[in-house]
Amino acid sequence: MRTGSEPTTARSALRMRLWLTVWGLLWAAFGTVAFALVGRPGWAAACGVLWLVVAVDLTMIVRHLRQGPHYQPGRDIPPYPPPEHRHP
Template identity: 65%
Template sequence: MRTGSEPSEARSALRMRFGLAAWGLVWALAGTVIFAEIGHLGWAIACGVVAAIAAVDLIVVVHRMHQGPHWQPGRDVPPYRPLGRR
C-alpha cells in the first residue's frame, strides 16, 4: 500500500551496498596488482580508479551506518507510517 510519503521515508540497503563495495574493492585491488605485474598499465590504472571509487563508497556507507537508526531504521521499524483511523 502506498501512503504518498515514500520519498521522505525511503530506505537504502546499506548492508548490501557495503558487501558489494567491499567485494568490488577486493577484486579491483587484485586486478590492479595483477595487471601492474604483467605490464598492462592502462588496465592497472582502470582497476585502481575502480578501487578508489569502491573505497570512497565504503567510507560513505560506514558513515551512514554509524548515523544510527534515525537515518537507517532497523528491522523493527515498519517501512511506512501506519495509517490513522478515519
C-alpha cells in the same frame, strides 16, 4: 508495499551495500595488482581509479551506518506510512 512515493520514502539496504562494496574493493585491488604484474599499465590505472571510487563509497556507507537508525532503520522500525492522497 508500493506507495508510488518511493523516491521520497526510499531506504537503502546499507548492510548489503557494505558487503557488495567490500567484494568490489577486493576485485578492484586484485585487478590493479594483476594488470600491473602483466605489464598493462592502462588497465591497472583503470582498476586503481575504480578501487579509489569504491573506497570512497565504502567510507560513506560506514559513515551512514554509524549515524544510527535514522539513516539505517532496523527490523524494529516500521515502514513509512503511505502518503495521503488528496482529491481535488
